[in-house]
Amino acid sequence: MIRERIGRAMLRAYPDDVRATRGEEIVGTLLEAGEASARAFARESASILLAGLRERATLVARTESRRLIADAYCQAAPIWLLFGAANFAASEQRRPWAANADVLTLIVLGALLLAALIGYDRIVGVTGMSLIVGLGLVMEPHAATRVLTLAILLVPLACCVVMAFAPRKGPPNHRRLVLLVPAIALVLLLPEAVDRGTALLVLVSLLGVIRLPIDPRLAIACAIVWSGLGLSDVAVALSRADASSGWILTTTASLLMFATATTRLHYMQRKHQT
Amino acid sequence: MAVVELRPPSYFALAALIDGPLHGYAIVRRAAELSDGRVRLSTGTLYALLDRALAESLVVAGDPYVEAGRQRRDYTLTPAGRLVLAQEAERLERAAKTVSGRLRATTDVAVA
Numbered sequence: 001m002i003r004e005r006i007g008r009a010m011l012r013a014y015p016d017d018v019r020a021t022r023g024e025e026i027v028g029t030l031l032e033a034g035e036a037s038a039r040a041f042a043r044e045s046a047s048i049l050l051a052g053l054r055e056r057a058t059l060v061a062r063t064e065s066r067r068l069i070a071d072a073y074c075q076a077a078p079i080w081l082l083f084g085a086a087n088f089a090a091s092e093q094r095r096p097w098a099a100n101a102d103v104l105t106l107i108v109l110g111a112l113l114l115a116a117l118i119g120y121d122r123i124v125g126v127t128g129m130s131l132i133v134g135l136g137l138v139m140e141p142h143a144a145t146r147v148l149t150l151a152i153l154l155v156p157l158a159c160c161v162v163m164a165f166a167p168r169k170g171p172p173n174h175r176r177l178v179l180l181v182p183a184i185a186l187v188l189l190l191p192e193a194v195d196r197g198t199a200l201l202v203l204v205s206l207l208g209v210i211r212l213p214i215d216p217r218l219a220i221a222c223a224i225v226w227s228g229l230g231l232s233d234v235a236v237a238l239s240r241a242d243a244s245s246g247w248i249l250t251t252t253a254s255l256l257m258f259a260t261a262t263t264r265l266h267y268m269q270r271k272h273q274t
Numbered sequence: 275m276a277v278v279e280l281r282p283p284s285y286f287a288l289a290a291l292i293d294g295p296l297h298g299y300a301i302v303r304r305a306a307e308l309s310d311g312r313v314r315l316s317t318g319t320l321y322a323l324l325d326r327a328l329a330e331s332l333v334v335a336g337d338p339y340v341e342a343g344r345q346r347r348d349y350t351l352t353p354a355g356r357l358v359l360a361q362e363a364e365r366l367e368r369a370a371k372t373v374s375g376r377l378r379a380t381t382d383v384a385v386a
Contacts, residue, residue, distance in 0.1 A: 022321065028344035029298035030317045044317045051318030055325075 003031060003041060010045045013052025015059050057214045060265075061272035067169075068265065072220035073162035074121050077128070079204050079225050080156055081113035086187050087197035116163075117179065119172040125164030132157045151235030155228025201225060205257060212264050219261035226254035280362045284323045286313040288332060288351060288359050295336065295348040298324075324349060332358055 007027045011019055014026075030048055034041030060068065088106055108131070116124045132153050186203065187196050201222070208219035233247035280288065283305075290296060290304035301324075302315045315323075327333045332355035336348040351359070 022347075024345035025298060025338060025347050026317060026321055028346060029302075029320065031344065032299040033302060033317050047316030047318030048321075049318070051322050054322065 003034065006041075006045055007031060007048070010049045011052065013049045013056070015052075015056050018052075018055060053214050057268060058272060060215045060217070061268040065265070065269070067166075068217055069220065070162050070166040071168055072217045072224060073159050074116075074166075074168045075217060075221035076224040076228075077121075077124060077156075077159040077163055078113055078116040079201065079221055080159060080228065081109055081116055082183055082204075083197040083201050083225065083229075085109045085113055086183070086200050087195070089187065089196075114177065117176045118174055119168060119170070119176070121163040121167030125160045125162070125167065128156065128160035129164060132160060145239070148232075148235045148239050152228075152232035154231060155224060159224070201229075205253070208257070209260070212261065216261040216265045216268070219257055219264075223254050223257035223261060226250055226257060230254045280358065282309070283313055283315055283319055284327065285359070285362055287315060287320065287323055288327065288355055291333060291349060291351040291355070292359070295350040297341075297346040297348050301349065327355065330354075 004027065007030045008023075010030075011023050011027060014023070026048060030041075030044050034044040085106065088109060112124055112128060136149055136153060183200055186200060190196055190199055205219070205222040205226070208216075208222045211218050230247055230251035230253075233244075233250050237244050237247050286305040286309045287301055289308050290301045296304060298317075298320060302317075302320055305313050305315055324333065324335075328335060331352055333349045333351055336350065338345050338347045340346070
């Protein structure tokens with residue numbers, strides 16, 4: 001029984017459709033092949049874990065680059081919202097758009113975050129687009145700050161446009177809400193001095209790097225979020241003409257992640273073709 | 275038809291089906307038998323290569339059934355699969371002949 005459970009756990013490495021069509025059969029063969037000894041079972045289990053991950057990588061390599069980039073934009077939205085909500089909840093008014101902190105904004109951010117995580121891409125995209133355009137119009141009419149606002153909202157707007165017009169394929173998945181548990185725990189446990197949004201973003205970026213061998217989309221999504229932060233940091237630094245060096249960190253992180261993720265993606269696609 | 279080169283695991287997994295349809299673990303056992311124990315297919319490798327063989331129509335999969343409490347499915351070699359297998363066997367035979375021929379020729383020289 002325990003072996004069957006381990007087998008099923010390992011099976012999760014495979015993409016959903018493979019699991020649905022041949023999952024039972026693979027587990028059956030695994031149990032039979034691993035019957036001889038605990039060592040044989042461990043070896044067989046490891047083999048299906050690796051084969052499953054390889055299958056996922058093949059699926060990614062087979063997908064069109066444009067679709068992968070669009071997916072990354074859709075994945076960037078919840079990361080962005082998580083970042084925003086965390087910073088907002090901690091009411092660190094470091095970023096200008098978080099200046100008018102109030103409960104309503106937090107609720108809207110939270111609702112959008114939940115919807116984006118589950119995968120209601122079109123709803124999030126259209127709502128986000130209207131909010132951003134509305135916010136852009138309401139913001140101060142000074143030419144200087146308009147450029148600043150545009151710089152800050154450009155990347156989130158791009159995410160919303162992609163979500164509205166090229167949403168991810170596949171049904172909404174409520175199980176992704178589980179991802180909020182470690183995020184909330186982190187926000188609650190971190191000491192006051194730490195910038196929660198950035199800490200979360202660093203953590204998600206690490207996850208993205210870990211996933212690189214199989215699926216570079218999360219890393220690209222993180223790069224997109226970093227680039228948005230970089231853009232707004234540069235704009236803020238320019239408008240205040242101060243010597244804050246935060247933008248160096250964010251733009252470097254963004255460029256590094258973009259470079260690593262796209263290099264990996266190209267390698268996967270080339271390897272798949274041969 | 276393009277020549278598909280078969281690596282030893284695929285070669286022996288397909289060869290396992292020459293005598294008739296087999297289910298997953300039976301393929302593993304038969305492939306080991308046919309290769310004198312040299313090819314030991316792991317479950318992961320087996321299904322990866324079966325997937326490829328299915329995609330290239332070298333084998334077809336039957337409907338799933340339950341036996342001894344386990345879900346199974348029998349795989350059957352297609353005519354295309356037989357052809358690929360025959361081509362590969364011929365290639366290996368030629369390669370073996372070339373090498374043993376050269377070895378024999380040079381041994382004669384060395385002895386003489």
